Amino acid sequence: MKNLLEFLQRHFHWILFVVLEVLSIMLVLRHNSYQSSVWFSSANALTGRIYEWSSAVETFFSLTKINEELVRRNFYQERQLSQLRRLYGEATDKATPSEQEALDRLEQYDIIPAKVVTSELHLNNNLLTIDKGSDDGVEAGMGVACGQGVVGVVHMTSSHYSIVIPVLNVKSSRISCAIRNRGYFGVLRWDGKDAGVAYVEDIPRHARFKRGEWVETNGYSSIFPPGVLVGQIREVYNSRDGLSYRLKVRLSTDFGRLRDVLVISDKTISERVRLMQAARDSLKLNVQQ
Secondary structure (H helix, E strand, O other): OOOHHHHHHHHHHHHHHHHHHHHHHHHHHOOHHHHHHHHHHHHHHHHHHHHHHHHHHHHHHHHHHHHHHHHHHHHHHHHHHHHHHOHHHHOOOOOHHHHHHHHEEEEEEEEEEEEEEEOOOOOOEEEEEEOHHHHOOEEEEEEEEOOOEEEEEEEEOOOOOOOEEEEOOOOOOOEEEEEEEOEEEEEEOOOOOOOOOEEEEEEEEOOOOOOOOEEEEEOOOOOOOOOOOEEEEEEEEEEOOOOOEEEEEEOOHHHOOEEEEEEEEEHHHHHHHHHHHHHHHHHHHHHOO
């Protein structure tokens, strides 16, 4: 209390000056319409600017969640569109058993939203790091995609992070894909050169297709569901042995701007692994007998 009184005593003249200035301004504004209108206009403009800044800040911090939701919706819509295109083709209004099976398989997948923490584009063996790990349900061997298409495959995980081998890796997993609406399938590989281009190899020679058609995953493995976009056919080459085609594909995923991704988890994979292991054990037992 003593310190407060000493402070007021030392600075009394400044405090009195400020009080008198405030009273003067209030009297001027109250009894002069012009000054009052200028004050309120300026105050409203300042208040509006502050609200605008506040809204911009809130919008910025909400963009992350909005972008994640957009990526999720785009991914699901692309998958559904791909299957509906098969179901409601011009030639038939009824799904074949294989088409209905492909549509039903979409229900067995869960997705885990994640963000790219670090990425590489200039190496032969590029890697990505995402901010989700084993504690979030991510496991090695899971597929990774984004709203634009295929990204890669999870290589290893820690509790909170995972390393992904992207398509842009010369040692990347051989992702099985097919020409949309054609059924001819091959494997996707990157040659270590252009970050926007990859190649689909082993397309059979009897295949009929043309440049400009789209390539997507065929769902033959547990890594990706059917219909995840890969890219568009730009050129067609013969394979080295001349027994198949090699397709140059412009990738739909822009790895230079990649931020939000989705880890694809197959809910039935553990059951199928157990069944496969049981079958192998049974075969070994029969051989020994």
